[in-house]
Structure formats: structure tokens, C-alpha cells
Amino acid sequence: MLLQFSDPAKLKTKMCVFEDKFIARDSGTLEQLKEITSRRRVIEESINETSSITDAIAREMSGGLSSHTQQVLHKLQQYLPLLENFVSQVDMIDYNLRIVQWTSDLKIRWSSALSSSSLFHLRGPKFFQIDNLRFEVGMTLSLYGAFLRQRALEIISEDQVQSATFFREASGVYQYLAEEILPTIQHCLPSERPPEVIPSTSAAMSLVCLAEAQAVTSMRAEEKGTIPSLLAKLHYGIVELLNESANYLHISFGECKDMSSNFLEFLSAFRALHELMSRKNLAKELMSSGQVGVAIGVLRYALTDVKKEMPRENSWKLVFGIEIDIVAETLRKFERENEIVWHKKIALRDELPTPIGTRIVKSIPYNPKKWERELAFKI
DSSP states (O other): OOOOOOGGGOOOBOOOOHHHHSOBSSHHHHHHHHHHHHHHHHHHHHHHTOOOSOHHHHHHHTTSOOSHHHHHHHHHHHHHHHHHHHHHHHHTSOOOHHHHHHHHHHOOEEEOSSBHHHHTOTTSOOEEEOOOHHHHHHHHHHHHHHHHHHHHHHTTTTOHHHHHHHHHHHHHHHHHIIIIIGGGGGGGOOSSOOGGGSHHHHHHHHHHHHHHHHHHHHHHHHHTTOOHHHHHHHHHHHHHHHHHHHHHHHHHHTTOOOBOHHHHHHHHHHHHHHHHHHHHHHHHHHHHTTOHHHHHHHHHHHHHHHHTTOOSSHHHHHHHHHHHHHHHHHHHHHHHHIIIIIOOOOOOGGGSOOOOOOOOOOOOOOOOOOOOOOOOBOO
């Protein structure tokens, strides 16, 4: 079972008209600027839910894709190469005040999906404007990573292998953001900034996606009858990935304290759930090797600890409840067997084994595609 958390995909943006602000020197450049604007506008309409086209036309425009998530991914894959080329062409121009002014006039504005003030603003989402073209690249890639992750969540029940692949691709996008894009705009960020533009937030999201990929892999391993000792390590590997993610978020708090409480609760719940699953499988392995008192101790303390982490979100609470019932029934079975057969002393907390984690998933690196087209501006 995997906790569902869709907030990262709830980004919104305002319109940008590139050809109105960047003055083209020739008709070819003008057409390319119009194409960038057009490609961006269909993304804007999709995520802002302002599109007036029918579902049938949307499917036709995306080559037959019926899922909204797939359609947005298709649109992003068409826009990103144009955007990457545009930014690289502007970068080739030496520092020029007119380019700086054009970028400012473009008014690149995005909301945040990981900021509490953006999600719960009284007049709708709060928009952040940062006058740097790499802000546009960064937020568009954040959207791309979020929708790859969203697609992974959609298909878990039908294709676990492909779901894990989408999570790994999303992890690679966030890693690329953290290492290549976001560090280049830190010097121009205002004091009020969305969490998405902070490298450590993207690094944290990359690890969350890896943890989700390993969770899907663990589900598949359990269905195939993998031995409890390995399952315990796989689940605790998820805990370790989330601990590492939390460390990056602590860095983010120093730069942006307006982090969504939903996101933080999700991470806490995700970690607690898989620690419980790890201990459940560890107890099964201990029981099979004759360490009855230790196995019972592991389950007792696992139940005590997880109940302190019960989330408020109803769908997450339901998942917790199912897993807690399974662990509680396993504990009752072990205790009955110990009373009738073994009569072993129950281990105390400081006598319990330290969990060991194993990581078996890796990010799929994001390699940006760039359409090589020359642009000429009147400067």
C-alpha cells in the first residue's frame, strides 16, 4: 500500500507572451517565439483548468492520450525543448540591459504547491514573480517531475514495473533541478520565495520519489513471496531515504519557512508506515529463527510507536488502520504460540535489534532535450 499525495502537481501559472516582450530581428525568430508562447499556453490552460476544448479534441491533440496526466506530460515534452533552446540563445548574448528589461516585462509568475500560504491563500493561489528565465525552466521542470510522479501513482495497480520507472524518472528530474538549474538563480531570489526554487527542496523531492519507487518494488516483491528478512530491509531502506529527505528539508527551512504542513505530514506518515512494515517482516524472520521473545518485543514496540504517528488525512489513516490490524493480529498469534509452546521472556526496547536498510532503486538521470534553432533579437 502506498500513501497518495498529489499536492506537488497543483502548480498554477500566469500567461507569458514571449513575442510581445522579446523583439525579434527576423520572421523566423518571431515564429519561434510565437510557438514557445503557444506551447506554454496549452500547459497553462491545462494546469489552471481554463481550457475550453472538449475531451475528444484534447485526446486528438495529444496523439490519442486519454489521461489528463499523460496529456500534460505530452505538452511539457513539447514545450521544454523550445524553452531550453530559447534560454540558451539568450545566454549567448553578453549582459545587456534590454534583455534584462525584456525578461522583467515578461512577468514569469508561478504559484507554489509546497507552500502553505500559496495553497490556502484567501483569493486563490499566491503567485511568485522572479525575473529570471531559469525560474521558468525550474518551475516547468518541477511541474514535469510532479506529473511524472502523478502518472506513477495512477498506474500502480495495473503496472508496478512502469510505475516504479516513472517514480525513478521523476527523481532524476528533481535531482537535475537541485544540481543544475536552481543553484544558478539563488543570487536573484527575493526574500519571499516558493520552496520549489530551493535546491534542497528538490533534493528532498528526488529522495521521496526514490522512496516511492522502492515502495512499489517492495509491494511487487511481497506479492512474489520474497522472504521476510529481505522485505524488512527493503522497507527500512525506504525509511532511510525519507530520513535523508528530511535532512534536506531542514536545510530548506533556513531559506523558506513557509513549507506546506500537508507535505511534512505526508513525509512523517510515509516513514512511519514503512518502519512498521519493516518491523513486521523483521519479527516474522526472528520468529522463524526461534527468537520468539525478541519477535514479540519488536511487534509490541512497533505498534506503540506507529500509533503516535497516526495521520489526520482520512485516506492515509485508512491505510494505517489496515496495516496496524495486520500487525496486531500477527502479534496476537505470536503471543498465543509463546504462551502455549515457548514461554520465552519478552525483549525490552533496548534489547531489540537495530533495523538494517537496503536500497535497490536509483534515479533515472534527466537529460534535457533542446531543439537547436537560432534566434535573433533587436538589441
